[in-house]
Amino acid sequence: MTIDATMVGRSYAAAESYQVGREKIREFADAIGDPNPAYRGDDAIAPPTFAFMLGSRALDQLLEDEELGLRLDRIVHGAQKFTYTRPIKAGDDIAATATITTVRKAGDVEVIMYETALSTVDGELIATSTSTISHNRASA
């Protein structure tokens, strides 16, 4: 199967919520080399791009949709944007839902935009992640 504009609007919810812990936030902050004290301790908030990781479980569901037929090793991340209602913090339990918003085709290359809503399991929207990916269907 292949992806086309009729698939705009399809939504994929992460199978499980993501429990944000302060040690994971610290590990992530260390990995990006960011010593900001806001990312450490009992009241730690997460660095801005931590939000991308929270959306990855919803992306996994999108990639598993056989009707789209996307392959991770043929995807290049073209653009990324986040909008935040409030910072993600230790103790948050986050549900992610990804929705396809745009599909453009140019030969073998499909440019797909999807939006991932990151909310607490109680329904408070915390951040929205907008990703643009190109998928190349040409045989290698």
Place this chain on the structure above:
Amino acid sequence: MKSAEIGLELPPLTVTLRREDLVRYAGASGDFNPIHWSDRMAAALGLPGVIAHGMLTMASAVRVVTDWLDDPADLVEYGVRFTKPVVVPDDDKGASVTFSAKVDKVADGLAEIDITAIAGEEKVLGRARAVVRVQ
């Protein structure tokens, strides 16, 4: 909370990315795409070498803004385009990326800040922009 005026330049930041940093980011983020650690797999995809995760470059770039802010919670929006890969050689030097930022607009308690990311002579991010709360 910071105050900002149009044209204000934030203190620049240079970050060095070595192979070890890519492996550490792969582990912390769960992104184990081999183009970020295997020369063989990077070459198979026609890349000039192992490249940094775009999300790692994006994470480094926003530090030029969050280091300046009193509280990183004042960031309300942040977006980039990944225009050129950052090639990270397997040596002690790694790759250096220099980030700078300038306030482009201030209105209604929000400042829009343009971020520039240069590796070698090339811009590696396009349309990199952060929106932050200001006084």
